[in-house]
Amino acid sequence: MIQLKALITKEFKEAFRDKRALMVAMMMAVLAPVMIFVGSKTMIKELVETPPVYAKFAGAEYAPKLMKQLKAANILSFADVPADEKILWDERNIEITIPDTFAQNMLDGEMIDIILRTDYSDKAINAPIRRIKDEIRNYARAIGYKRLLVRGVDIRLLRPVNLIEQNTALPSSNAVFISMMLGLYLLMAAFMSGLPVAIDSSAGERERNVLEMLLCQPVSTLKIVLAKLLCASSVAFLAVVLTLVLTSFSVGFVDLTKIGATFSLDAFTVVVLILLMLPICFFASALQLFFSFQAKSFKEAQSTVTMIIMLPAMIPMALMFMDDKPKWLDWLPVSGQSLLMEDLFKGIPINWAAFGTTSLVTIAMTVVLVVILATRLKSEKVVLALS
């Protein structure tokens, strides 16, 4: 016990005195709320606002009423484009051609061809095109309805079926984009924050020639690994808690009601998230220690172990594209936690069986990694790699 206490104390002292590594470790916790704040603001802006669209009109003078309606919908003439956006809209090049026969054809009740010409493959102008098309259709539909009405035809005849859409989404599931970002950031924080500490206490110690000295002491390699694991995972866990606290604080500054969404991290959600992330912090650190102890140098450890942090980013992304998720994904580390977080954020009741299984599997895999690592540290290969 004296040995383990000494090992743990030393690891914590070293980790918390390395200000630069600690700063990198905590960067994730600070970065996540800022990114979520900015991301939410941008999304609300896109959903709520209708920014001006500038189109090059030919024959605008032939359809003044149509032009008035388009103007009301913030679809303006290219002549009005502000100087700073001129190049952008010139490149987008949306052309609308109104024929000179517009007024006469309208009078005669003949079909009028308005040409909308642009590069439809450009994703950036999807939204402006959709707005132009909707507005012209609305204009045409309104005139069509009036024509039928004055002829004594009930316009309801044009709608034999009326589709009534009812949104059953809970208010909080409208904030899914924030939740998904938070889930991703929590996993990233667990994997990224302990990284500098894990590498420094393994490959770093080897490079500084202190590992051999430690391995010569009358202390079991299991205790050495456990102390290093506890330290790295504590830093990771601290970052996860900090991410949660700062995110709930920063989201408070975003008015989600504008898009009919609510987002709040109540005590229950926070506790569940913390319990969910705790085994992941240990698993991530064990994985990092495992690989960085195998590395021949600090630099090699950095490049190898950095690849591991791709895991939390890749797995939730891959899950998003999978329609039929195999059952075993519920139990595996990272994927299990990711799916449970998704449910939690959508307001779906927690599947406690999956919660327990994924946590147990994560802990079991961590234990296996620790035992293998402790055995490897006794091997001659590791000792020979010291010099």
Add this chain to the structure above:
Amino acid sequence: MIEVNNLHKSFTASKQKVKALDGLSFVAKDGEITGILGPNGAGKTTCLRTLYGLLKADEGSAVIDGINVSDRPLEARARLGIFPDKFGLYERLTAYEQIDYFASLHGLHGAAKKEAIEQVIKDLDMQELAHRKTQGFSQGQRMKVTLAQALVHQPKNFVLDEPTRGLDVMSTRVLRNYLAKFKAKGHCILFSSHVMQEVAALCDRVIIVANGKIAAEGTPQELCDLAGEAVLEDAFVKLIGSDEGVAA
């Protein structure tokens, strides 16, 4: 007491088998300083690493105070003070914290630990260094900290692997004086070095190792007589160059 019996150890490098130890045997007695001399690649560090229990011998055994290292490595290490080939320091810890850390790893605690740390700091005259972080320490200062952390638990046996490398005269003297004091208290000291004058001045017995086995053994004077040379360095070169008939 440290006993090495018929140690054999081979490594495979680039599909080639290299014999590092080839039946090495010697005894380092309590109250004596035993020196291991040998050219580079003779097997000194491999022998010492086998003593620490870091490497397993293919054949033979290393015994420390009657404890077989390969059977009970932790117990054997508890009886050792180690000054390794390459020593590094925890640069974010103070010298005191490092010594404290190693004292705890050897099971010292409470007042006894505090007393032991203060004693070793006093003995090595490093009171001024004690509460400074070791980052930026000179080679001599680093040596003192490593020595202190290896000796804080007052081990019965002390193994040093080329400890004077890179040290100035003053630091070498501190080390020599400390080893002499340790010897006087009846401890067993095993000392590997390249510096002939140092071995001649300090060691009671010298073991010359070449190609993984003993080339010659005896007091510095005995070795000089054996080789028919006046200076240990010349004797060493002669003994390493033609060990035929010498080991007999």
